[in-house]
Amino acid sequence: MMLSDESTFQVNVTSEIGTLRALLIHSPDSGLGKVVPSKAQDWLFEDIVHLDTMRRDEYDYYIKLLLYFLDPDKIKGKLQQVDSTSADRSFFKPEHPNFHASTKVIEIQTLLADILADDDIRKKLTASVCAIESCSYSLQQKLIDTPPVELAKIFISGSLYKDQMIFAPIPNLIFSRDIGITINNYILLNKPAKKARARETLLARYILFNHPLFAAYHDNILEIPDNIHHFLRPGEDHEDKTTLEGGDVMMVSPNHVIIGCSERTSISGANEAIKLLFEHQAVKKVTIVKIPHKRDYMHIDTVFTQVKQNVWVLLGSLAITEAPVPALEPMNWFSDKKTKEKDKLEIIQFTHGESKPRFFNSLEELLSDVSVNDLHSTEPVQFIYSGNNTFPFDAREQWTDSCNLLALKDGVVLGYDRNDKTVEAFRQKGFTIIKVADLLEKFENDELKPQELQDTLILMPSAELSRARGGFHCMSLPLLRDAVV
Known part of the structure; x- marks a missing residue:
């Protein structure tokens, strides 16, 4: 079924908190249920998950909630029917006839199936996937002859039939934020650091350049090039590669983008992104936030996200750019000195047309500047800290994505129910806490309307989702938000 509404479809995101109107998501597919322990870390998962529980008891709530906010006609008045008739959760599976097929809560697999209906695109994309995955020529021909809906499932899950794996799954596609980021009416495509994400990047590129939904924006899709002679670089050193992932890019105001240099986004990648954004006059300011290259943090959106114009959630232990050096024994000092440069936080801001950059001493200073000077907040800036800034809960809850929240509108955010101390910190700041089922x-029952919610943290079940190491900020690629007034 072709999702095509080109006449009214728009791409435009000017903040992290404007009322969300359209986004790209990918529901958990069968590939997540085929991740094996020996390959989990290679495929960028920390653990194996129970797929049915993830779908039925966790992610399904996410889809329903998004529909109530973004496309209520698809769900309002049908909730009991959906719950009672969808034992296999067909309502959320693109290949099933009663799939919700929203043009606001947009499923990536549906867009992929749409473009594969074109013979020329199907042949080209199949050849590209088979080249990446080193498939035989006979398998390539077999895939070309596969119906589009089934072929889309194969490209994502890695399985030719229900249980016959022909190449690795791409379980990280559930984290749709990382394939790209909307910056005003531009889409900046990612350049992944890990081989495990190469196929999902290829699929995203084909979708964005070939689906009629994005036809008006083809000239606004920005691809990050490699440095000249990149093929001569030795080894696989992250610092020398040109890499950038969407979790390291935040559109915080109409003229300001924050880019993280992290485990997944290199300095070279950030530099190329700055040049692209300034060349196309997409924004006027880019701030680089360099965080330690550790699996604990991965992307900047695991360290901080915005809750409302004047409120941010962040990891307090990583908020200061460089902690004072304590008195140490000589050998300990020497050991600390070797790692200090790599592990410290650095923040530098570039403004188009200005020769001198600006430096910030802490995340609080940067985020306060965004709230006051970019978003013109008239209320005092407030910070909510992971784990209520109490050791060891700050680190424990940051690991389970206490700082990785998705704003549905200014002040209304989604987070995991397992981060108790962070939830308490929200409550102390005056936020209403409510479980998604309630x-x-x-x-x-018309007891509440989505547009009436204010200053609310919606708690989502997370036992299986949290094993994948990503929150709802990761699991969303906003395409359209209202402007922040």
């Missing part, structure tokens, strides 16, 4: 029931 909220959906109130929406369905």
Whole structure:
């Protein structure tokens, strides 16, 4: 089924908190249920997950909530019917006839199936996938002859039939934020650091350049080039590669983008992104936030995200750019000195047309500047800290994505229910805390309307989702948000 609404479809994101109107997501597919322990870390997963629980008891709530906010006609008045008739969760599976097929909560697999209906695109994309995965020529021909809906499933799950794996799955596609980021009416495509994400980047590129939904924006899709003679670089050193992932890019105001240099985004990648954004006059300011290259952090959106114009959630232990050096024994000091440069936080801001960059001493200073000077907040800037800034809960809850929240509108955010101390910190700041199941029931019974919610943290079940090491900020690629007034 072709998702095509070109006449009214728009791409435009000017902040992290404007009312969300359209986004790209990918529901958990069968490939997540085929991740094996020996390959989990190679495929960028920390653990294996129970797929049915993830779908039925966790991610399904996410889809329902998004529909109530973005496309209520697809769900309002149908909640009980959906729950009672969808034992296999066909409502959320693109290949099933009663799939919700929203043009606002947009499933990547549906877009992929749409473009594969074109013979020329199907042949080209199949050849490209087979080249990446080193498939035989006979398998390539077999895939070309596969119906588009089934072929889309194969490209994502890695399975030719229900249980016959022909290449690795791409389980990280659930984290749709990382394939690109919307910057005003531009889309900046990622350049992944890990081989495990190469196929999903290829699929995203084909979708964005070939699906009619994005036809008006083809000239606004920005691809990061490699440095000249990149093929002569030795080894696989991250610092020398040109890499950038969407979790390291935040569109915080109409003229300002924050880019993280992290485990997944290199200095070279950030530099190429700055040049592209300034060349196309997409923004006027780019701030680089260099965080330690550790799996604990991965992307900047695991360290901080925005809650409302004047409120941010962040990891307090990483907020200061460089902690004072304590008195140490000589050998300990020497050991610390070797790692200090690599592990410290650095923040530098570039403004188009200005020769001198600006430096910030802490995340709080940068984020306060965004709230006051970019978003013109008139209320005092406030910070909510992971784990309520209490050791060891700050680190434990940051690991399970206490700082990785998705704003549905200014002040209304989604987070995991397992981060108790962070939830308490939200409560102390005056936020209403509500479980998603209770909220959906109130929406369905007209006890509440989505547009009426203010200063609310919606708690989502997370036992299996949190094993994948990403929150709802990671699991969303916003395409359209209202402007922040």
